[in-house]
Each structure stands twice: as C-alpha cells, then as structure tokens.
Amino acid sequence: MSTEAITLARWYNNGQPLTMDEISVGAVKTYWADGPISDSAPAGTAYAVGEKTKNKYVGISKDKKPLTTILEAAKVDGKSTGLVFTCEVPHATPADFSAHIDSRSNYDAIIKQQVYNNLDVVLGGGDKYAQTYRNELIAKGYDYVTTKQEMISSTSNKIWGMFAEVDLAYDIDRSKIDQKNQHLKK
Incomplete structure (x- = not known):
C-alpha cells in the first residue's frame, strides 16, 4: 500500500500511531502540521x-x-x-x-x-x-x-x-530539446 493510505489511516485513527508504525522501516509520515496530505x-x-x-x-x-x-x-x-x-x-x-x-x-x-x-x-x-x-x-x-x-x-x-531559464527538462524530453537546438544551429 502507499504511504498516503497509511497516513490516511493515521488520521482516521484521530492522529494516533498505528500498530504497524512499530515495525515500519524506511518510511516517512507524509502529513503536514494541519492536515493529512502535504504540499x-x-x-x-x-x-x-x-x-x-x-x-x-x-x-x-x-x-x-x-x-x-x-x-x-x-x-x-x-x-x-x-x-x-x-x-x-x-x-x-x-x-x-x-x-x-x-x-x-x-x-x-x-x-x-x-x-x-x-x-x-x-x-x-x-x-x-x-x-x-x-x-x-x-x-x-x-x-x-x-x-x-x-x-x-x-x-x-x-x-x-x-542550466535552464526555469526548471530543467525531464530526462525523456532532453534528447528532443538537444536535437531541436542542434537543428537551429545549422
């Protein structure tokens, strides 16, 4: 199950820890101070x-x-x-x-x-x-x-x-951007 489902279960349990929290390894609690789903x-x-x-x-x-x-x-x-x-x-x-x-x-x-x-x-x-x-x-x-x-x-x-005006392009898009830039240089 996802961490979001576990977080939702904690909130459903009035914010109290779940029994499974005692054995959870390598996980984080993703809620913020005032709600279950964090920005x-x-x-x-x-x-x-x-x-x-x-x-x-x-x-x-x-x-x-x-x-x-x-x-x-x-x-x-x-x-x-x-x-x-x-x-x-x-x-x-x-x-x-x-x-x-x-x-x-x-x-x-x-x-x-x-x-x-x-x-x-x-x-x-x-x-x-x-x-x-x-x-x-x-x-x-x-x-x-x-x-x-x-x-x-x-x-x-x-x-x-x-290395970019705003955010960097995703890996999958970088080769397409490089090809476009190479074409513009010709």
Missing part, C-alpha cells in the same frame, strides 16, 4: 529541519519562527554545503533547505535569502530568478555558470550553476 513546502521543511509546519511554509515553524536547516547546521559545523535540483532554484524543495518564509510563492524573497545563505554549490534551473544576483554572486566569489562546459572548467570552491 511539497511543508514536506520538504520537515526533511530540512525535522519539524512539521503549516502549508506553504518554507523553513519556518507553525508560529513563523525560522528553523535551522540541516545545511545551516552543517555550515556551522564547518562542512561545505550545496543544493542540486531540477526545478527552479526558489521552488519549494530547494527553498526548504535554504530559506525561511511563510509563502513558498514569494520567489523574490526566497532567492534573496538563498543568495545570502552562503551555500558552496548550487546547481539546477532558474536562471530567470538568479540572474538579478549574478554580479553579486560573482563578487561573493562564485563562478556563475550556465553550461556544462563552464561548470567543468570552473576551478572555484564556490559555484552557482543555472
């Missing part, structure tokens, strides 16, 4: 900070207090940190690990927080959103790259790679 923002926040939160919240508690993400904790511990994703950089899931806000849709505020989060590596889509901060990122020591070759050629310890 990606509070689900990702639960992974990033270890606490359930409200719908649409990113990196903050139910009462809107910023929570330390696993990446921020790693940074304090002297570790290098980074995000690799296929969506656009201020989308809910990467934002859950790198921003603190009560609206997953506030891309302007999210990208600004991400730029100042001091991540070492950021690779994915969303050049449309990060472009505003390109010069600032370069001034902060990042190589800002937009192609695979630029990324491979980088010798910087800090890299910000935006």
